[in-house]
Amino acid sequence: xxxxxxxDGELSIxxxxxxxxxxPCAVESEKQMELIAxxxxxxxxxxxxxxxFKPRTSPKxxxxxxLDGLKILYNIKKKYNFKVxxxxxxxxxxxxxxxxxxxxxxxxxxxxxxxxxxEVGKVNKPxxxxxxxxxxxxxxxxxxxxxxxxxxxxxxFCERGIRTFENYTRNxxxxxxxxxxxxxxxxxxxxxxxxxxxxxxxxxxxxxAALALGAHGLMIEIHPEPEKALSDGVQSxxxxxxxxxxxxINSMKKALKSNM
Ligand code: PEP
Ligand code: MN
Numbered sequence: 428x429x430x431x432x433x434x435d436g437e438l439s440i441x442x443x444x445x446x447x448x449x450x451p452c453a454v455e456s457e458k459q460m461e462l463i464a465x466x467x468x469x470x471x472x473x474x475x476x477x478x479x480f481k482p483r484t485s486p487k488x489x490x491x492x493x494l495d496g497l498k499i500l501y502n503i504k505k506k507y508n509f510k511v512x513x514x515x516x517x518x519x520x521x522x523x524x525x526x527x528x529x530x531x532x533x534x535x536x537x538x539x540x541x542x543x544x545x546e547v548g549k550v551n552k553p554x555x556x557x558x559x560x561x562x563x564x565x566x567x568x569x570x571x572x573x574x575x576x577x578x579x580x581x582x583x584f585c586e587r588g589i590r591t592f593e594n595y596t597r598n599x600x601x602x603x604x605x606x607x608x609x610x611x612x613x614x615x616x617x618x619x620x621x622x623x624x625x626x627x628x629x630x631x632x633x634x635x636a637a638l639a640l641g642a643h644g645l646m647i648e649i650h651p652e653p654e655k656a657l658s659d660g661v662q663s664x665x666x667x668x669x670x671x672x673x674x675x676i677n678s679m680k681k682a683l684k685s686n687m
Contacts, residue, residue, distance in 0.1 A: 597625020
């Protein structure tokens with residue numbers, strides 16, 4: 428049976444809930460976050476994402492705003508009553524981010540960073556563990572055990588695609604991991620179709636498939652002006668596209684419920 432992971436007393440992920448987390452790839456400015464937060468709040472989205480520490484392939488690419496980004500995230504969270512999730516890349520980020528965020532994200536590149544997993548295992552906040560881009564499901568589950576064995580049992584898996592010979596999509600979204608993780612662990616699993624496909628037009632069909640397979644939610648990148656985003660613009664939805672996805676997913680949820 429999947430556990431419900433309580434997020435700071437009020438919200439939970441898992442059980443019968445289907446949670447949509449949304450926000451930009453990276454926190455870029457106060458203004459960008461304000462626009463996004465206002466829009467998501469109107470739709471009733473409760474968990475906002477936004478990277479402050481960005482793991483970029485090139486060291487010359489935008490690396491995120493760091494502590495300033497966390498502070499922006501925190502101000503927005505307080506203003507709109509969101510829960511917020513952000514990636515940490517270094518064990519030293521854990522303490523720095525503690526007072527600003529509600530969920531720690533371990534990114535794909537760090538799924539097997541064992542010192543980081545152990546440190547995040549010592550804190551009392553939920554951890555979203557993304558699948559390593561070359562990790563098997565078994566390796567991913569074992570990575571979660573590093574967190575769990577230090578005492579932190581608030582783990583949420585996130586399927587974000589794996590690297591294969593296929594290069595039409597950014598990654599190959601291995602959605603069959605959803606029922607596998609559900610049967611092999613007691614933790615919830617959500618799906619990230621943004622990194623999983625890397626293509627805006629594939630995010631809606633991938634999201635529907637994730638819901639059909641029993642995922643506990645989605646994490647989706649959005650941006651007010653995707654063409655101007657400092658990272659992952661091509662896979663970010665604009666507001667109209669996100670609204671369309673949100674409505675489609677809600678209708679599908681209703682249809683699935685009435686057929687149960
Ligand atoms: C992200 O969520 O912005 C991110 C960097 O994801 P991943 O670790 O899955 O590549
Ligand atoms: Mn991204």
